Amino acid sequence: MLATNWWVPVHESRTSGVGISMKCVGWKCSFSLVLVVGAILLTAVPLAAQQTPASSAAAAATATSPAAPEIPNAVNEKLKQLDKDVKAAQSAGDNAWMLVSAALVLMMTGPGLALFYGGLVRRKNTLAIMMQSFALMALITVLWALVGYSLCFGGNGPVIGSFEHAFLRGVGAEPNTDYAGTIPQATFMVYQLMFAIITPALITGATAERMKFSGTVLFMTLWFLFVYAPLAHMVWGKGGLLNAVGGKFPCLDFAGGTVVHISSGVSALVCALYMGKRTGYPKVPMPPHSLVLSFIGACLLWVGWFGFNAGSALAASSLATSAFVATHFAAAAAALGWSAAEWLKNGRASALGAISGAVAGLVAITPASGFVGPMPALAIGLIAGVVCYLMVTKIKAIFGYDDALDAFGVHGAGGTIGALLTGVFAQTVINPIFGADKPAGGLDGHWGQVGNQLVGVLIAWGFALVGTIVILKITDLITGVRVPEEHEVEGLDITQHGEEAYNLES
Amino acid sequence: MMKIEAIIQPSRFESVKDALREIGIEGMTVTEVRGHGRQKGHTEVYRGREYTVDLLPKIKLEMVLPDALAQRVVDTILKTAKTGKIGDGKIFLSRVEEAIRIRNEERGENAL
Numbered sequence: 348m349l350a351t352n353w354w355v356p357v358h359e360s361r362t363s364g365v366g367i368s369m370k371c372v373g374w375k376c377s378f379s380l381v382l383v384v385g386a387i388l389l390t391a392v393p394l395a396a397q398q399t400p401a402s403s404a405a406a407a408a409t410a411t412s413p414a415a416p417e418i419p420n421a422v423n424e425k426l427k428q429l430d431k432d433v434k435a436a437q438s439a440g441d442n443a444w445m446l447v448s449a450a451l452v453l454m455m456t457g458p459g460l461a462l463f464y465g466g467l468v469r470r471k472n473t474l475a476i477m478m479q480s481f482a483l484m485a486l487i488t489v490l491w492a493l494v495g496y497s498l499c500f501g502g503n504g505p506v507i508g509s510f511e512h513a514f515l516r517g518v519g520a521e522p523n524t525d526y527a528g529t530i531p532q533a534t535f536m537v538y539q540l541m542f543a544i545i546t547p548a549l550i551t552g553a554t555a556e557r558m559k560f561s562g563t564v565l566f567m568t569l570w571f572l573f574v575y576a577p578l579a580h581m582v583w584g585k586g587g588l589l590n591a592v593g594g595k596f597p598c599l600d601f602a603g604g605t606v607v608h609i610s611s612g613v614s615a616l617v618c619a620l621y622m623g624k625r626t627g628y629p630k631v632p633m634p635p636h637s638l639v640l641s642f643i644g645a646c647l648l649w650v651g652w653f654g655f656n657a658g659s660a661l662a663a664s665s666l667a668t669s670a671f672v673a674t675h676f677a678a679a680a681a682a683l684g685w686s687a688a689e690w691l692k693n694g695r696a697s698a699l700g701a702i703s704g705a706v707a708g709l710v711a712i713t714p715a716s717g718f719v720g721p722m723p724a725l726a727i728g729l730i731a732g733v734v735c736y737l738m739v740t741k742i743k744a745i746f747g748y749d750d751a752l753d754a755f756g757v758h759g760a761g762g763t764i765g766a767l768l769t770g771v772f773a774q775t776v777i778n779p780i781f782g783a784d785k786p787a788g789g790l791d792g793h794w795g796q797v798g799n800q801l802v803g804v805l806i807a808w809g810f811a812l813v814g815t816i817v818i819l820k821i822t823d824l825i826t827g828v829r830v831p832e833e834h835e836v837e838g839l840d841i842t843q844h845g846e847e848a849y850n851l852e853s
Numbered sequence: 854m855m856k857i858e859a860i861i862q863p864s865r866f867e868s869v870k871d872a873l874r875e876i877g878i879e880g881m882t883v884t885e886v887r888g889h890g891r892q893k894g895h896t897e898v899y900r901g902r903e904y905t906v907d908l909l910p911k912i913k914l915e916m917v918l919p920d921a922l923a924q925r926v927v928d929t930i931l932k933t934a935k936t937g938k939i940g941d942g943k944i945f946l947s948r949v950e951e952a953i954r955i956r957n958e959e960r961g962e963n964a965l
Contacts, residue, residue, distance in 0.1 A: 700900070
């Protein structure tokens with residue numbers, strides 16, 4: 348989802364471009380028709396001239412003069428119809444892709460993230476962590492319908508949206524030309540919803556194995572309303588402070604590096620620090636209970652990410668293809684980067700390392716996906732794979748915080764690297780975001796963009812830090828955030844939900 | 854009557870079971886167990902965190918046999934369960950006072 352209305356004019360011009368060329372074809376058709384008729388007449392004239400010159404002259408007169416005003420009328424009707432048909436066809440194509448993309452992004456949360464995280468926790472907490480993802484699918488959806496969509500994409504304030512579309516008022520089949528001019532606004536709305544679902548779900552990786560379910564529900568409600576919605580509006584919303592087009596600090600974020608990954612990753616770190624370590628960490632071994640589940644989850648995330656990034660073109664356009672390609676290449680390079688670092692360090696490349704690397708690459712390419720070509724995508728992936736490996740293996744150990752499933756190490760760090768590298772690698776030839784003759788990122792010679800990206804990163808970090816601390820305090824006062832120690836030892840599946848993930852004797 | 858408890862490598866279990874069937878052993882009780890003897894465990898690394906796994910999975914076979922059969926069974930297990938490396942396991946032998954078949958209350962070797 349490209350920042351605001353940038354893509355709309357381009358899209359419009361693409362539409363009208365097609366329209367014009369179709370018109371040209373139409374005109375050519377009618378013009379050549381006239382030519383053919385003329386040619387036949389011309390060949391007929393000499394023949395006729397030999398026989399009855401007068402009648403042939405009359406015939407020629409009737410063939411040209413009375414027919415001329417009639418053709419444009421019929422053609423005009425036809426052209427109007429053609430123009431409508433072309434627009435309808437494009438809308439059908441774009442809408443099909445965007446609906447599929449929306450479904451793909453939902454698949455990233457359930458089952459993708461639920462399986463990925465579910466496999467990484469100990470057996471006694473499997474259902475609890477999966478349930479947190481699933482609960483957000485329900486909770487955020489309802490909030491989105493009531494006020495969420497409107498707070499993100501209504502109005503044109505610098506920080507937060509309005510109540511213009513509260514209760515989804517006015518969100519239907521008509522496109523919202525501020526954002527996506529060829530698809531029904533309802534499609535845009537439901538597509539954006541899927542991003543709002545996965546973002547808070549990412550945070551549960553840091554609070555895993557020790558957060559109350561009641562606390563999770565309250566925290567996520569507040570976090571969505573007071574951290575996610577403003578950030579989404581600032582970066583993507585019309586008039587937003589960080590919007591790439593018209594914002595005070597034009598910040599490039601194609602698919603959510605700042606809005607999704609920095610916001611969730613930094614909030615995850617705050618949560619991990621606020622809640623403290625899991626009982627026994629780091630002395631008690633807490634190995635993942637099923638890397639098979641994590642493996643399946645990571646692969647679903649990779650596939651779903653095509654909807655996340657390529658879908659953010661908001662059209663079935665060549666830009667979507669470009670983002671698709673960049674996404675895939677970055678994930679592959681990052682899997683190799685993480686694995687290579689691990690191989691050098693431990694003498695082995697692990698399955699968990701490879702899938703973690705791929706996710707790190709997908710995170711890092713997210714803001715850049717619609718601005719960079721395949722080669723920079725490989726570079727971004729490789730860098731993210733190695734840096735995130737160092738974050739979760741070295742930096743975490745040095746500071747000693749218990750980011751249980753590395754939500755900060757992968758999403759916070761990967762998102763930050765990706766946002767900064769977007770400023771380096773963005774190219775006008777891929778996406779003329781600032782205009783066809785204006786450079787986009789550092790490679791184009793516009794190094795100032797790295798500074799803009801840095802401002803965006805700092806604002807997102809600051810906003811997430813402060814917002815999350817306040818919301819944690821409030822949640823702690825009302826429901827509490829952490830389960831009692833005996834519940835933690837017994838496991839959250841039993842104590843929070845009254846079930847077990849694996850009833851092997853039943 | 855003798856009771857044989859053999860703790861063996863899971864990877865050798867199928868071969869041991871087949872060899873015992875070949876010499877006519879009809880019953881056994883098998884349990885998946887974890888433990889260690891002199892063999893040290895191994896380390897696993899998950900995202901840079903090292904875990905020492907010192908309780909390793911093994912298979913425990915339990916059989917109660919007439920005295921005459923016990924030695925052949927021990928020989929068979931020794932031959933088929935051995936890989937020659939640390940961690941191959943152990944065999945324990947003990948006397949059994951009595952055996953009773955629950956179905957018809959037969960006693961002694963008849964119940965085996």
